[in-house]
Amino acid sequence: MTSMTAEITPQPLIVWRMLQRAQVQITRSLEVELLSAHDLAPAAYDVLLQLSEATGRRLRMNDLAERVLLSRSGLTRLIDRLQRDGLVEREACTSDARGLFAVLTEAGERRLGEATPTYLRAVRGQFLDHLEEEELRQCAAVLTKLFARCSLEAPSDSPGAAGVPAGA
């Protein structure tokens, strides 16, 4: 059993450790698939996805950086790469000369479309498929609670965020 001397890892801590490992391993497997099949890093996929969901398929750099949890400089470089590959473009913001939009291109949309089945397959295969509906609901509840109670920023489409009237 886990105890026999002083208990170094109290039970709740183990949950944290498991969570960490699970997340890392799932993410890594996702990364491998996405990279090998579509030459797309997870962060890049995330950018394309966020853009595709945004109105006008465009987002201000700053806004986008927050959504994908990247520093602004990190996003600058990521967009550089995506632009080089023709998946996004930068477009000036007419109402604020400092501002720039990252805009999803046709090619970017296509690439996102190609990659999405891979993405879904990976996430389901490593995660979602192994949970019952009930368990999934529990996860959702727990996570929602965390976002509400910690200072965590919820994803734009989670319950508690704008466009999703929770109980609907």
Add this chain to the structure above:
Amino acid sequence: MTSMTAEITPQPLIVWRMLQRAQVQITRSLEVELLSAHDLAPAAYDVLLQLSEATGRRLRMNDLAERVLLSRSGLTRLIDRLQRDGLVEREACTSDARGLFAVLTEAGERRLGEATPTYLRAVRGQFLDHLEEEELRQCAAVLTKLFARCSLEAPSDSPGAAGVPAGA
């Protein structure tokens, strides 16, 4: 349901996205605390922790790399840094001249001891404290299931891992 136009992100997917964000944000906050208070990156903390839990306070490089989910070269460099700071030492393996042990030093143990309250405070404050016992149990159950059913490698002290006969 969540829909109102075409639902781009089916409900289960949202769980995944929330999980990702939560994990990243918690980890980041943990990193900030650990770095600012103890000049210890999370990976470094993890290494010290694993060593402290190992018998003889030592682990083979390869073994350690697996436990902290780092590539071998990544671990080589991390141990380099920790060794430079006097927190671990390398020690030859008598039974296999190729092998090396990473060994926790006194200083490393001390540093781990200092950092642990910070670590615990962060994990609890961002995560554990916000969940009821019941929710925690649900999380544990879900994660355990994942480790069992996916090809994920469980942490050494989780249920399902070696020295831990689940029900004990």
Add this chain to the structure above:
DNA sequence: CCTAGAAGGTTGTATAAGCACCCACACCTC
């Protein structure tokens, strides 16, 4: 207006991590 300061983005630089490759030793077969 003109200036002070804040905000949006990019650039310089540092760091951690991974992959591919390399060397030394171990094991196995003959």
Add this chain to the structure above:
DNA sequence: GAGGTGTGGGTGCTTATACAACCTTCTAGG
């Protein structure tokens, strides 16, 4: 016991990311 294969670990190089400093433009106050 000599050669081939595999394993443990380290090195060279590339990459993604962060932080800090920077430039430009916007906004407020005088």
